[in-house]
Amino acid sequence: MSFVAAQTPVGVLPAPIAAGEEVPEARHEAVSIRIDSVIGRIALHSAQEIERLIAELQSFRDFLETESRRVQREISAYVHLSQAAAKSSNIIMESMGHWRNGLDKPPQRRG
Numbered sequence: 001m002s003f004v005a006a007q008t009p010v011g012v013l014p015a016p017i018a019a020g021e022e023v024p025e026a027r028h029e030a031v032s033i034r035i036d037s038v039i040g041r042i043a044l045h046s047a048q049e050i051e052r053l054i055a056e057l058q059s060f061r062d063f064l065e066t067e068s069r070r071v072q073r074e075i076s077a078y079v080h081l082s083q084a085a086a087k088s089s090n091i092i093m094e095s096m097g098h099w100r101n102g103l104d105k106p107p108q109r110r111g
Helices: 025-104
Strands: none
16 A cells, blocks of 8 residues: 655645635645545554554464463363372271271170
């Protein structure tokens, strides 16, 4: 996309046109060039802003994907730890059950 630079210096506006005055063709062209220049600067700024936002969103997406993988790993580790703890608890409870049963029985008399 290419835009023509304004022939009028920036900040200098053409003189106002009085009511009923004929507008010379050169003046139309100058105004048209000025408008094209302003639109060009706005479009360029907008395109750069959109590109910056796209880059920022892509960076944020990458961060979220990385965090998602990390959280999935953490959850998986927690599941394995929880299962190991449950198995250990069952083993301890079974051992205590056998130990209790052994103490609850009256001593056997010999002979």
